[in-house]
Amino acid sequence: xxxxxxxxxxxxxxxxxxxxxxxxxxxxxxxxxxxxxxxxxxxxxxxxxxxxxxxxxxxxxxxxxxxxxxxxxxxxxxxxxxxxxxxxxxxxxxxxxxxxxxxxxxxxxxxxxxxxxxxxxxx
Amino acid sequence: xxxxxxxxxxxxxxxxxxxxxxxxxxxxxxxxxxxxxxxxxxxxxxxxxxxxxxxxxxxxxxxxxxxxxxxxxxxxxxxxxxxxxxxxxxxxxxxxxxxxxxxxxxxxxxxxxxxxxxxxxxxxxxxxxxxxxx
Numbered sequence: 001x002x003x004x005x006x007x008x009x010x011x012x013x014x015x016x017x018x019x020x021x022x023x024x025x026x027x028x029x030x031x032x033x034x035x036x037x038x039x040x041x042x043x044x045x046x047x048x049x050x051x052x053x054x055x056x057x058x059x060x061x062x063x064x065x066x067x068x069x070x071x072x073x074x075x076x077x078x079x080x081x082x083x084x085x086x087x088x089x090x091x092x093x094x095x096x097x098x099x100x101x102x103x104x105x106x107x108x109x110x111x112x113x114x115x116x117x118x119x120x121x122x123x
Numbered sequence: 124x125x126x127x128x129x130x131x132x133x134x135x136x137x138x139x140x141x142x143x144x145x146x147x148x149x150x151x152x153x154x155x156x157x158x159x160x161x162x163x164x165x166x167x168x169x170x171x172x173x174x175x176x177x178x179x180x181x182x183x184x185x186x187x188x189x190x191x192x193x194x195x196x197x198x199x200x201x202x203x204x205x206x207x208x209x210x211x212x213x214x215x216x217x218x219x220x221x222x223x224x225x226x227x228x229x230x231x232x233x234x235x236x237x238x239x240x241x242x243x244x245x246x247x248x249x250x251x252x253x254x255x256x257x
Binding site for chain 2 (some may be wrong): 022084
């Protein structure tokens, strides 16, 4: 079965979704990611969806779930790299991804996470 | 209005959703839809295919490419023989869900396509027809 790789980058985890998401692959990712957060103690997760040609309500729900699960495990999530056509379609579909933070690319996402982690450690 | 291509694909398990949306993408590209329109078509296809499988207990989708004067179109008919929808008006409302979804499948697909028709009979099944024109 296809598996979505989770890479460790310092204190962060990078999930790069490069396959057309089957339901089972998506569910497997929830397990793998939560495992990795616990194992590595990562404080931030970047989910790169730049290869995704669509985000439907199933994938949207998965991104919401990944964000909530990570948050409970004390890791912040940023979804990066959404294609413009996907963003246009999402809004028309009515999917707001309310609880999901986004950034244009991995670099901006890391800035966002770095800032959050820094602010928290100071506070 | 001429039908140029006509094909029916099965929708039985969730793996079929990926196959059907890949087919819809290929047809949309061949018909010359813009990238944004392709994305809308594929997303609506994904939502409706999931409805057919999860709520309709499986069925099929008939894909047709149409020509109407200078316009080209892609029509998708999702047919199932599942439990049917008792209250279509309610089912078309944003956020209404009978399952674990976000309740955007029908209402969202309607916004993404040019034409949308739904027929449903309790105990007999549901037929959703959507078309997008270039």
